[in-house]
Amino acid sequence: MPIPIIIVDDNDADRYLIKRSIEETAVDCLVTEFTAGDDFLSAYEDPQHYSAMVPESAAKAMILLDINMPRLTGFDVLERLAETPITRSDFVVMMITSSDNVRDKDRAKQFEFVKAFAVKPLDEEKILDLCANYF
């Protein structure tokens, strides 16, 4: 059962690095990429689009969310996710960011669906841990 993984990061290089990290883990997955928070959210809120990303048969989705993005930041996205009535919810979010800022960590912790916080460059171990705990 491939794990649906959604990457939301505006930086091409970072997205590339995350994908390679995922490849290194050799986990069976279905990866979708977004370059901006609002693009992701419009896809998330459209059931048809969402089904394309996250098949019905999948129990959960993994969202790897960057903090520093143009227009909508990672936190803006989290807030929208928290507001949106949960249709086919069940996702797990890991924040990926450049700086190990305590304030950012604390703010992210307030959302119960954020289960991990990683500093770039992303360590494969982190992905494996997340898979082991939640998938």
Added chain:
Amino acid sequence: MFHKQLAHFKQGIKSSTARRFVLATILSSSILACFITAIQLYMQYQNDVSQLNADIDQIKKSWLPSLRKSLWSIDEELIRSQLQGILQFDGFEYVSVTTDDSTYEFGSKTGYMRSIAYSYELQREEFSRVWNLGTLEVIVSLDQIYRSLWRQLLTLLLSNTLKTTLVALIIIVIYQSMVGRYIAQLAKFATHYDLGQTQHQPILERNNRVEDEFSQVENAMHSFIANQHEQVEKHRVASTTIATQRDALEESNNQLAKVNEELTHFSYSTSHDLKAPMTSVLGFLKFAKKDIARNELDQAVEDIDLAVVELERLTHRIEDTLALARSELSENKWETIDIKALVKDVWQRVSQSYPQVIVSFRCQFSHSVIPKLVKVRIQIILENLFSNAIKYSSPERPIKKVWLQTENCENQFVIRVSDNGIGIAKEYHQRAFTVFQRFANSPYPSSGLGLAIARKNVEQMGGTIELESSKAGTTFKLCFEIVQPQR
């Protein structure tokens, strides 16, 4: 005239000071008068008594010898007429001569209250022998004296009382007109005086300029008031100064708070955005190592190339950050710039950096007056605005347009830089000029500092920058005051 005095009287009688004054004056005057009257009456009494004594002496001197003669010669007619003569004296009420054989008496012993009786032995020395002729008794009534004394006393008392009463009334009037009303005026003045009014008012209503204690008080009060005005003025100046200083302090505080906030935000953003490319480089190098280990050399080379790109991005970002810091610090060289030439020159340079993008550029210079500006800063601003316009041009539009307009509007010099690019959504307008903000992805590297740099440079010249945007494109409006104080 009478009405005025009557008015004074009516006022005076109400005044307790006036009443006490009159009372004290009258009382002391009356005591003195009583004293003097007593002395007067005593002296009168003494006078009367001495008159009486004089009469008695007279009788002793002249009448006694005559009586002796008439008694010796037993001349009854003479005796009687002499006795009657004695009775003529004032106050003599009874006279009698008593001999061995007979008594001659005239007057009465009653009908009066107080009297003095005198008796004299009448004797004659004859033929070497003392003959007792008889005894003369005289009673003098003192009633007359006392009555006259009494009458005098009553008269004096009455006239004094009358005089005292009249004088008291007059004193009240005089007191009120000379003293009382001025005191009342002073009190009224002091009560109603309002420090706010600045007119110099006379305190006392007096026609003649008299130099007395009241004018002294008046002068003292005037100088006191002048002093108060001085104090009030000093206070006003002091509190104005304090208010101004407080305002300046508040202004200073606000600026400091603003700068502090900017700095905090700046350091947060900078650390984030400068670190980001480094993390990517780290990632690429880690994978490069792995790829070399697996002998996938092409992949390794690709990783290293990508790392290089990131480092270039970082370099670019650091340069822009320094440019932003520099735009805060650099000194201003004000001059009248040739804006037309400058605009064309900057456009040429910028558009050459993006050769793949075909942009049509137009400019229209409708201004007549241009203030003194700093050439380097205008260059930087235009560079950033132009490169943004190119970078964020719309891929959907075949003809990408950028145009620049200048004009004079309400004592300002206005530059507008417009494009038909992808635009910036209204919700991001506020953030647009802060650091490390990007609202769209562009095929061209962008540090997110362009607008921050542009704004800093605009502000350092005392101008303002605004942004309008829609799906049709974006316009930046720069305004500079024509009359500019030299910094």
